[in-house]
Amino acid sequence: MFGTVHVWISSEQVAHDLLAKRATIYSDRPTIPNLPDNRTSGEYLALLGRTETWKRQRRLCSHLMHTSALSSLHGYPSLERDRFLHQMAADPPSYLEWVEQFTSRTVSRLAWGTPHPAQVLRHTTFGLLETISPSGALPNILSFLRHVPAWASPWKKKEGARKALEERLFRANVGFVEERVGRGEAGGSFIRTVMEEGGDVDEARRVVGLMAIAGALTIGSPIQSYLLAVCHYPEWQRKLQDEIDGVLGGGCPQWEDRERLPTLRAVVKEVIRWRPPVPTGIPHAVEKDDVYNGYFIPAGATIHALEWGITRDETMYPDPEAFNPGRWLDSAYPTYREPLTQYPNLAGFSQFGFGRRTCQGIPIVEQDLFLAMGGLAWAFDICKKRDPATGRDMFVHWNDYTPLLIAKPTKFPFDAHPRSDDKMARVRERYEVARALEEREREEAEGYEFADLGPEGVVDDDVSRQSGGVFQVEEDKGGVGEAKQFDAEEESDPDVPGLLYRGSSASSEGSWPETEWEYGRWGSGSAPCVVSLDGGVAGEWKADGLGVKGKHEPEVRVLDIPGSWRWD
Numbered sequence: 001m002f003g004t005v006h007v008w009i010s011s012e013q014v015a016h017d018l019l020a021k022r023a024t025i026y027s028d029r030p031t032i033p034n035l036p037d038n039r040t041s042g043e044y045l046a047l048l049g050r051t052e053t054w055k056r057q058r059r060l061c062s063h064l065m066h067t068s069a070l071s072s073l074h075g076y077p078s079l080e081r082d083r084f085l086h087q088m089a090a091d092p093p094s095y096l097e098w099v100e101q102f103t104s105r106t107v108s109r110l111a112w113g114t115p116h117p118a119q120v121l122r123h124t125t126f127g128l129l130e131t132i133s134p135s136g137a138l139p140n141i142l143s144f145l146r147h148v149p150a151w152a153s154p155w156k157k158k159e160g161a162r163k164a165l166e167e168r169l170f171r172a173n174v175g176f177v178e179e180r181v182g183r184g185e186a187g188g189s190f191i192r193t194v195m196e197e198g199g200d201v202d203e204a205r206r207v208v209g210l211m212a213i214a215g216a217l218t219i220g221s222p223i224q225s226y227l228l229a230v231c232h233y234p235e236w237q238r239k240l241q242d243e244i245d246g247v248l249g250g251g252c253p254q255w256e257d258r259e260r261l262p263t264l265r266a267v268v269k270e271v272i273r274w275r276p277p278v279p280t281g282i283p284h285a286v287e288k289d290d291v292y293n294g295y296f297i298p299a300g301a302t303i304h305a306l307e308w309g310i311t312r313d314e315t316m317y318p319d320p321e322a323f324n325p326g327r328w329l330d331s332a333y334p335t336y337r338e339p340l341t342q343y344p345n346l347a348g349f350s351q352f353g354f355g356r357r358t359c360q361g362i363p364i365v366e367q368d369l370f371l372a373m374g375g376l377a378w379a380f381d382i383c384k385k386r387d388p389a390t391g392r393d394m395f396v397h398w399n400d401y402t403p404l405l406i407a408k409p410t411k412f413p414f415d416a417h418p419r420s421d422d423k424m425a426r427v428r429e430r431y432e433v434a435r436a437l438e439e440r441e442r443e444e445a446e447g448y449e450f451a452d453l454g455p456e457g458v459v460d461d462d463v464s465r466q467s468g469g470v471f472q473v474e475e476d477k478g479g480v481g482e483a484k485q486f487d488a489e490e491e492s493d494p495d496v497p498g499l500l501y502r503g504s505s506a507s508s509e510g511s512w513p514e515t516e517w518e519y520g521r522w523g524s525g526s527a528p529c530v531v532s533l534d535g536g537v538a539g540e541w542k543a544d545g546l547g548v549k550g551k552h553e554p555e556v557r558v559l560d561i562p563g564s565w566r567w568d
């Protein structure tokens, strides 16, 4: 393809033979045309070539993950899960937002001991995903476009602005931990561990940043796929609920219960198999000419372990299109393994890659997914939504996923019926604990400048925008919304992407928490966003790939428009 040889592997055995057994030559990464220094810059460990920097960074990443796993990830996933269940109970249609808040807040806590950077992290991470995905930026397909000079390249401008913001975010986060360590108030985090051990904080800033990036957007995919799976396979939701109720006698699954909940672990693993979060894998590169089964593979070829294909192998996964956690629990299946107190688990699963480049985040993935899916099954009966007009189930797609490197199901309708009043009372109780902590954390962070990102960690500026203004909006949410300050930015260059609006809103009657909003103008997102001016609809567009970052998918009425702001 345009002068590069690509090798696609859709068999786990072949992937293992090449990428693991011949790891000495198959552990490099290819150059990403739209991020041409990815192999050398030391910014993103997962994208580095097989260099000394990669080896050092991978060792550090592995050490931090191990240390954190030993302390059960400081209980952060469980704390955020309780908040997540509460959000889901309050407003199920906004599940995309709640899922992403759950994953990005959890990983922010793990990385820096605070959830505060989560919103900006989501923003910068999504941008990086676009930068490196084949479908996210044209130079990744038409590689000669990488030679377009920076001033003329919309991709370079966009990436430059994104990177600058990310850099400021990561520096600010590390500064925050430093300050808190100095005061003896820092919660457990990867960065704190490095500081306590006298490690290289400068390098750790990048490694921990990459770990946060890796966790912020990936884990949401299987949580959303779980919701999709139980809409199509309600019998597995029932089996899961039977196990949870039978074993825990009404309690909500905690990480300590994992040995006793094999069905829950099987559901977690099967969701990942059924809908691989990284369906095309992250490519390796081969450093020397090689021959395998009569095929010549030239040095420099890009090697893709096609995770999707691997999960469709009928010898390993009979009836592969079916969502069937039973394949991990019943000795009649080739994937069954004993003892069930330990298996199934995610260690060594093909979906996390091969050889020396395997994923380092499995302890986080495993705990986040166990708690999130276990909590959802414990609290809700998820089912297809009934159309009030026809009385029929509304359409839920089967496999309509987003096109970037990390694939997620596009939005679909469902109902989340609370399973009992008692459970909802417990959700509220546990949320109160999480909320009290959040209040304290908000106060702590108040005096701290998170890279000038604003008191709520909202993106404050972006070089891709060229002028700005401030105006007021009122949101349409059953008449109980409080109008809040909104920042709007005009973009004079329609080809330069960026946020058009951002701001925050809160209910004046306490019916929903303060939330942040971001609206974009173009991109691949699917949430429609309507903006009206002076009561009339002035424009309608899809929110950018970030989706609508607030809790609502509202109509926004602009009340006051500054002279500098122009509709275009």
Ligand code: HEM
Binding pocket: 045, 046, 047, 058, 061, 065, 210, 211, 212, 214, 215, 216, 218, 219, 222, 277, 278, 281, 282, 283, 284, 351, 352, 353, 354, 355, 356, 357, 358, 359, 360, 361, 362, 364, 365
């Ligand atoms: C559902 C969630 C996740 C999935 C499906 C996933 C999957 C993957 C895959 C397929 C690779 C490439 C492996 C290869 O090249 O052979 C990878 C690499 C990596 N992952 Fe994950 N990952 C997930 C979450 C995480 C999390 C939470 C972290 C946080 C620490 C993480 C850290 C990494 C790192 C550091 C690498 C690069 C390793 C290297 O290049 O040496 N991942 N992951």
